[in-house]
Amino acid sequence: MGAGAVDTGTIGAAFVAKAINVGGRNVILGIWDTAGSERYEAMSRIYYRGAKAAIVCYDLTDRSSFDRVKFWVNELQNFEENCRIYICGTKSDLVENDKSMRQVDFHDVQDYADEIKAHLCETSSKTGQSVDELFQKVAEDYVNYSDFQVQSEPKGVDLNSRRDLTSYTCCHH
Numbered sequence: 001m002g003a004g005a006v007d008t009g010t011i012g013a014a015f016v017a018k019a020i021n022v023g024g025r026n027v028i029l030g031i032w033d034t035a036g037s038e039r040y041e042a043m044s045r046i047y048y049r050g051a052k053a054a055i056v057c058y059d060l061t062d063r064s065s066f067d068r069v070k071f072w073v074n075e076l077q078n079f080e081e082n083c084r085i086y087i088c089g090t091k092s093d094l095v096e097n098d099k100s101m102r103q104v105d106f107h108d109v110q111d112y113a114d115e116i117k118a119h120l121c122e123t124s125s126k127t128g129q130s131v132d133e134l135f136q137k138v139a140e141d142y143v144n145y146s147d148f149q150v151q152s153e154p155k156g157v158d159l160n161s162r163r164d165l166t167s168y169t170c171c172h173h
């Protein structure tokens with residue numbers, strides 16, 4: 001955000017594509033950063049529909065933000081059963097510098113993450129701590145566990161193949 005800009009929070013969503021190497025294979029993650037506010041709940045649903053993974057973030061220095069995590073996790077469990085969930089505590093730089101700033105206990109969240117079978121991490125956008133590791137994990141899980149495998153995609157039609165040509169011209173008059 002530029003100097004003097006007014007922070008209105010995310011409205012709608014922002015998109016970025018990120019290439020990640022998993023065992024020599026290039027995986028392109030399409031990442032939608034959706035608004036955290038429940039005000040935009042219906043709109044956010046449009047963006048995460050069909051998602052294979054969701055990183056649900058909360059602010060380690062704000063207890064109420066963790067309560068909202070539960071709201072979004074319920075949403076995902078109800079509407080996106082094939083979506084893997086990652087729970088992410090943000091602003092880890094602040095709690096590392098001053099432990100009294102921490103409002104959400106790591107072990108409490110770990111218990112919750114275990115319960116819902118989610119991966120948990122704590123990151124900092126400011127220092128970059130654990131951010132790359134988290135996206136790497138998302139990409140690796142996608143490759144290793146996803147039921148959608150690129151190799152199992154149906155092959156395209158080979159227009160030079162006689163067999164294919166025959167089958168695709170048989171209905172012509």
Ligand SMILES: Nc1nc2c(ncn2[C@@H]2O[C@H](COP(=O)(O)OP(=O)(O)OP(=O)(O)O)[C@@H](O)[C@H]2O)c(=O)[nH]1
Binds near residue numbers: 010011034036092127
């Ligand atoms: N110290 C510190 N501040 C951060 C960090 N991440 C975000 N902030 C600050 O927190 C405020 C909110 O950051 P945003 O990235 O807009 O938060 P958000 O969760 O994306 O907000 P919504 O999209 O509206 O839900 C800004 O003032 C950021 O500078 C972090 O890792 N460390």
